[in-house]
Amino acid sequence: EVQLVESGGGLVQPGGxxxxxxxxxxVTFSSYAMTWVRxxxxxxxxxxxxxxxxxxxxxxxxxVKGRFTISRDNSxxxxxxxxxxxxVDDTALxxxxxxxGIHYSRIDYWGQGVLVTVSS
Amino acid sequence: xxxxTQSPSSLSASVGDRVIxxxxxxxxxxxxxxxxxxxxxxxxxxxxxxxxTLQSGVPSRFSGSGSGTDFTLTxxxxxxxxxxxxxxxxxxxxxxxxxxxxxxxxx
Numbered sequence: 001e002v003q004l005v006e007s008g009g010g011l012v013q014p015g016g017x018x019x020x021x022x023x024x025x026x027v028t029f030s031s032y033a034m035t036w037v038r039x040x041x042x043x044x045x046x047x048x049x050x051x052x053x054x055x056x057x058x059x060x061x062x063x064v065k066g067r068f069t070i071s072r073d074n075s076x077x078x079x080x081x082x083x084x085x086x087x088v089d090d091t092a093l094x095x096x097x098x099x100x101g102i103h104y105s106r107i108d109y110w111g112q113g114v115l116v117t118v119s120s
Numbered sequence: 121x122x123x124x125t126q127s128p129s130s131l132s133a134s135v136g137d138r139v140i141x142x143x144x145x146x147x148x149x150x151x152x153x154x155x156x157x158x159x160x161x162x163x164x165x166x167x168x169x170x171x172x173t174l175q176s177g178v179p180s181r182f183s184g185s186g187s188g189t190d191f192t193l194t195x196x197x198x199x200x201x202x203x204x205x206x207x208x209x210x211x212x213x214x215x216x217x218x219x220x221x222x223x224x225x226x227x
Contacts, residue, residue: 018161035216044221045156045207050214059214062121099211106154106161106170110163118127 002026003110004096011117016086020112022079022096030054030074033099035107036081038092038116047080049092053102064090085117122147124208124218132227139195141222143208148188152212155184155193159204167206168193200223 008020022034049070050062058070069082076101079096093113099105123146133139143153151171156164166175171191178211181196195202203226210217 032134037218039208044205045158045209045218046211047216050216061210070180100169104214105218106166107156107164107209108166108175112163 002098002109004108004109006094006096006097006111006114009094009114009116010084013120014086014088014118016118017082017084018116020079020081020094020096020114023075024077024079024096024098025061027077027098029072031102033104034070034072034079035097035099035104036070036079037095037107038090038094038098039113040058040089040092043092044059046092050099050104051075051079052104053099055099057103059104068084071100083116086116088118090116091118121215122149122210122217124210124217126206126208126218126222128222130223130225132225133198134227135198136199137227139198139200139202141193141206141208141224141226143193143219144185144192145189145191147172149210150210152208152210153184153186153191154211155182155210156161156207157202157204158207162217164207194225 018057067085095113096111097107098109136209155168158164
């Protein structure tokens with residue numbers, strides 16, 4: 001059974017940093033692209049960033065480009081999201097999600113999410 | 121970037137109704153569209169991928185169609201457990217944009 005468990009969320013002041021992690025199990029991690037999706041309170045789903053299975057390709061939403069960095073450690077079956085220069089509008093539940101192929105593809109599994117609150 | 125525009129943003133329907141939700145891409149995305157269902161406090165659930173392929177375990181009352189720029193999600197006979205918010209997403213290439221969502225409420 002595929003399991004994705006996020007961690008690293010919390011309360012941070014504007015301008016601060018956080019690093020989210022997503023531990024994957026039950027899957028050959030390096031064979032699949034991974035994605036971060038966020039959902040602000042009461043709002044819709046927003047794609048944040050994706051990384052290919054081998055880590056060679058990364059992409060970002062314009063809203064986070066230059067501030068967030070996605071990475072993965074396939075030896076640890078773990079996905080990361082380094083979030084710098086955080087803003088109040090980055091407040092959201094952040095989900096990691098597994099793609100169905102090594103390159104960007106449909107999402108077939110979601111983690112439960114981790115809450116990031118940016119507030120002074 | 122390609123935008124995904126869903127309509128309507130919300131609708132009220134009764135059990136047994138046929139419900140159609142549309143998603144329009146601002147440029148062609150071939151058949152690389154997925155549909156998700158999200159209930160309050162829950163993670164999204166994949167219903168349809170490749171525009172019309174039913175995900176394993178999803179009831180056959182759900183169906184998808186379309187290609188290029190225009191896509192639809194149809195629920196043939198709405199059931200009580202189908203009241204939720206539905207999202208389309210393109211996944212041909214980055215950005216993997218979601219539509220704004222359609223909330224299906226009880227009439």
